[in-house]
Amino acid sequence: MPTMPNQTRATSPGFLVLCALTAALFMIACKAIADAPREIVMGVVQKIFYFHVPCAWLLMVSTLVCAGGSMAYLFGGSERGDRVAVAASELGVLFGLCVLVSGPLWAKAAWGVYWQWEARLTSSLLLWLMLVAYVLARRYGGASARKLAAALALFAAIDIPLVYFSVRFFRSIHPQTTVVSTLGPGMKGAFWLSLLAFTCLWGILFSVRVATESAYARLIDLEILLDQTEEKKP
Amino acid sequence: MTMVAFAYGFIWLAVFSYIFMVSRRLGRLTSEMDELRRRIDRLKP
Numbered sequence: 001m002p003t004m005p006n007q008t009r010a011t012s013p014g015f016l017v018l019c020a021l022t023a024a025l026f027m028i029a030c031k032a033i034a035d036a037p038r039e040i041v042m043g044v045v046q047k048i049f050y051f052h053v054p055c056a057w058l059l060m061v062s063t064l065v066c067a068g069g070s071m072a073y074l075f076g077g078s079e080r081g082d083r084v085a086v087a088a089s090e091l092g093v094l095f096g097l098c099v100l101v102s103g104p105l106w107a108k109a110a111w112g113v114y115w116q117w118e119a120r121l122t123s124s125l126l127l128w129l130m131l132v133a134y135v136l137a138r139r140y141g142g143a144s145a146r147k148l149a150a151a152l153a154l155f156a157a158i159d160i161p162l163v164y165f166s167v168r169f170f171r172s173i174h175p176q177t178t179v180v181s182t183l184g185p186g187m188k189g190a191f192w193l194s195l196l197a198f199t200c201l202w203g204i205l206f207s208v209r210v211a212t213e214s215a216y217a218r219l220i221d222l223e224i225l226l227d228q229t230e231e232k233k234p
Numbered sequence: 235m236t237m238v239a240f241a242y243g244f245i246w247l248a249v250f251s252y253i254f255m256v257s258r259r260l261g262r263l264t265s266e267m268d269e270l271r272r273r274i275d276r277l278k279p
Binding site: 044045047048051052055090094097098101102105106108109201205208209212215216219222223226229230233 | 277
């Protein structure tokens, strides 16, 4: 028997603490980014890095979570896995869009062009397009598109190693994955604070979306039950 | 500096737009729950 969805996680004390912590982390991170020394070659435009890389990290996290949930749904029939995948796919589209807008702005200043069809950029665009396809399939494809979308999420996860290792295995003008370890002292702190703040923000948005999807699922169950009860009533 | 401002501005705009969309969905969910409660109340003897 489904129960009435009476509250979401948005009202729990733990959630409010996470919100406060995230706000504080963003304020500290912004101060640290402002105080971080300017990179010698690129100058102030390098500061895009502090938001660009956390967004890229969250694009990958979202895709992996989406693929994990889809796998649980496809092979285990888990409805919760499906709801987790839907929530993660939306966040993947959001943070992927941030990566694909902030990256070219940085590239224009650093390389002189907004876009290069090289391995890292192309594979990132492909990953984002697969997540967009997932979201569109779920929104407009109806119930029959659930399995198709889940399979698409697994394909998107296969693209992640390609995105990550592309700068090592292909000729690329994109900075290497080892760039974080080469950052100066003031830069490293700002970067890790920003990464932590963005990860907490992802956690908040993800928990709200999963809770919303769960509440909707219970609501639909209740509506069906209520329809049946109303039909039986004389 | 313009590029940095545009990049940071876009990211914040995207995040807040998404939060706005989620809050609208929550609003719709709440109104559907209220409607369901009314239907349940009508069924009570």
